[in-house]
Amino acid sequence: MASDDLWILGIHMTKFGKHTDLDVIDLASEAAMGALADGGVTMADMGVLAAGCLMQANAPIGQMLQKQIGQTGIPVYNVSNACATGATALRVAAMAVKAGEADFGLAVGVEKLAGAGLLAGGSRKDDAPTWTPKGRYGAVAPVDGRIGTEIMPGVFAQIGMEYGHRYGGTSFELFARISEKNHAHSTLNPLAAYQKRFTLEEIMGDLMIAYPNTRPMCSANTDGAAAVVVTSGAKLRTLSLEQQRRAVKVSASILTSDPWTESCQVLPDVNTLTRNAATAAYEASGVSPADLDLVELHDCFATAELVHYDNLMLCPDGGAVDFFESGAPFRDGRLPVNVSGGLQSKGHPIAATGIANIWEVATHLRGEAGDRQIEGAKVGLAHVIGLGSACGVHILEKAAV
Amino acid sequence: MTATIPLVDYLVLGDQPHLEAHECEACGARFFDRRNACAHCSGTTFRPAAIPTEGEVRAFTIVAFAAPGIDVPYVAAVVDCAGTSVRANLINVAPDPEHVHLGMKVRLATYPVGADSDGTEAIGFGFEPIS
Numbered sequence: 001m002a003s004d005d006l007w008i009l010g011i012h013m014t015k016f017g018k019h020t021d022l023d024v025i026d027l028a029s030e031a032a033m034g035a036l037a038d039g040g041v042t043m044a045d046m047g048v049l050a051a052g053c054l055m056q057a058n059a060p061i062g063q064m065l066q067k068q069i070g071q072t073g074i075p076v077y078n079v080s081n082a083c084a085t086g087a088t089a090l091r092v093a094a095m096a097v098k099a100g101e102a103d104f105g106l107a108v109g110v111e112k113l114a115g116a117g118l119l120a121g122g123s124r125k126d127d128a129p130t131w132t133p134k135g136r137y138g139a140v141a142p143v144d145g146r147i148g149t150e151i152m153p154g155v156f157a158q159i160g161m162e163y164g165h166r167y168g169g170t171s172f173e174l175f176a177r178i179s180e181k182n183h184a185h186s187t188l189n190p191l192a193a194y195q196k197r198f199t200l201e202e203i204m205g206d207l208m209i210a211y212p213n214t215r216p217m218c219s220a221n222t223d224g225a226a227a228v229v230v231t232s233g234a235k236l237r238t239l240s241l242e243q244q245r246r247a248v249k250v251s252a253s254i255l256t257s258d259p260w261t262e263s264c265q266v267l268p269d270v271n272t273l274t275r276n277a278a279t280a281a282y283e284a285s286g287v288s289p290a291d292l293d294l295v296e297l298h299d300c301f302a303t304a305e306l307v308h309y310d311n312l313m314l315c316p317d318g319g320a321v322d323f324f325e326s327g328a329p330f331r332d333g334r335l336p337v338n339v340s341g342g343l344q345s346k347g348h349p350i351a352a353t354g355i356a357n358i359w360e361v362a363t364h365l366r367g368e369a370g371d372r373q374i375e376g377a378k379v380g381l382a383h384v385i386g387l388g389s390a391c392g393v394h395i396l397e398k399a400a401v
Numbered sequence: 402m403t404a405t406i407p408l409v410d411y412l413v414l415g416d417q418p419h420l421e422a423h424e425c426e427a428c429g430a431r432f433f434d435r436r437n438a439c440a441h442c443s444g445t446t447f448r449p450a451a452i453p454t455e456g457e458v459r460a461f462t463i464v465a466f467a468a469p470g471i472d473v474p475y476v477a478a479v480v481d482c483a484g485t486s487v488r489a490n491l492i493n494v495a496p497d498p499e500h501v502h503l504g505m506k507v508r509l510a511t512y513p514v515g516a517d518s519d520g521t522e523a524i525g526f527g528f529e530p531i532s
Contacts, residue, residue, distance in 0.1 A: 118467075118468070121467060121468055122468055123468045124468040124470055127517075128517070129517060131406045131517045133410055136435050137409045139408060139409045140523050144467070146514065146525055147408070147490065147525070148478070148490065149462065149467070149477035151464065158461060158477065159460070161460040162460035162479065165460060207465075208463075208466070210463065211462055263459075265434075266487060266488045267486070
């Protein structure tokens with residue numbers, strides 16, 4: 001291993017779901033202590049801590065965690081980057097290690113979200129008694145529902161429909177079948193919030209949220225946390241053979257924001273920044289999409305998964321529908337996608353998601369995924385999108401030891 | 402005659418209602434909110450640009466679940482008006498997948514949002530099918 005390589009030494013995720021009696025500190029502590037134990041290290045070894053909790057983005061979540069599991073005086077970075085918060089925390093720890101400022105870095109993402117409803121557009125202010133232009137659009141009244149929609153299921157529905165308009169081949173049923181796949185995958189993941197298999201009819205007949213996304217086609221609001229310990233190749237060489245064997249190489253760690261495109265301020269463009277991140281990640285790692293054994297991508301809605309097959313270049317341009325129809329992204333297919341069950345069934349505790357997807361890939365690369373193990377997995381990719389927008393792409397490789 | 406006010410300042414009322422964007426003088430990028438600089442090229446000078454009132458539906462969703470006070474279902478869409486993307490609801494069409502299609506041709510239409518306590522009527526906009 002090269003000295004300046006970046007490695008995951010330990011990683012952990014909690015069960016996602018409803019943890020009535022646990023608060024964010026309990027969940028973050030469980031994840032962090034789990035990652036430290038998994039890596040065979042302690043808080044005393046950590047040189048940097050990065051932490052995120054989107055719903056408590058004003059809180060010093062990292063310091064609150066330290067006060068539960070170890071106040072060692074190291075620098076703490078509390079980060080917030082929408083649904084990419086966890087990946088951003090990892091990037092911060094990784095940058096500190098790469099810069100030589102720390103031998104070990106700990107990144108933690110945690111969220112309490114069980115029972116939350118719509119995260120955007122869940123309420124609308126009453127109209128004022130008199131019409132007075134306000135804000136950057138000079139609006140005299142709230143515009144959600146009057147000029148398009150602010151709700152995420154509706155925004156991502158349009159993103160999937162836009163792909164269909166551009167390339168054809170999409171339908172309500174196609175999007176529902178993507179959801180059917182992920183719910184089927186979830187039955188093998190004991191950490192998923194929901195492990196229920198749905199029939200296509202059940203998915204299409206469930207409560208419509210924003211056509212074509214019905215309720216089971218939307219990510220599940222859940223509680224959960226995930227944490228990861230990273231270190232350098234130089235440091236890893238000094239550790240035990242067992243630690244070296246279980247370490248997972250971070251061959252690429254990329255974060256992008258959305259560059260300007262014609263319509264990006266009308267409907268978020270989640271495509272360009274994902275494609276940019278994937279391109280940079282493939283280039284940095286020397287890995288090509290054909291080398292991947294599994295992918296965890298940000299299926300916040302069934303309509304989103306489709307576009308990311310294309311954005312991550314798992315298929316030729318415009319070929320996402322054919323890619324799905326070929327059976328490739330099923331767990332017994334050529335390139336399994338979201339074998340964890342994805343956010344629709346595993347759950348989406350926002351700040352935890354960008355580390356939990358890496359946990360899933362790492363667990364397969366280590367050969368420790370139990371009943372859902374993708375046999376012989378050596379290379380995987382984890383993708384996350386935070387609307388606004390931020391995209392994290394990590395390419396991970398099994399240790400050669 | 403009742404006093405009127407547009408729902409947003411980029412809706413121009415009058416005989417031929419239309420939307421008006423801030424167009425970057427340097428690169429031509431168009432924006433509907435007030436600007437400090439261009440997000441594409443960082444240019445700082447803009448001119449008004451009238452947006453064509455006809456276009457085609459590039460993306461839509463039929464929102465069935467929304468905040469209290471918002472009538473559902475309604476159709477939220479992105480309309481491609483000759484190269485400029487516009488966010489709007491589709492109106493004067495049944496909000497179901499049998500009547501709303503990707504690629505359907507639509508035109509700008511206005512409607513009364515309601516009157517305030519002074520009797521001023523706010524006018525909103527949407528796009529309706531070109532039959």
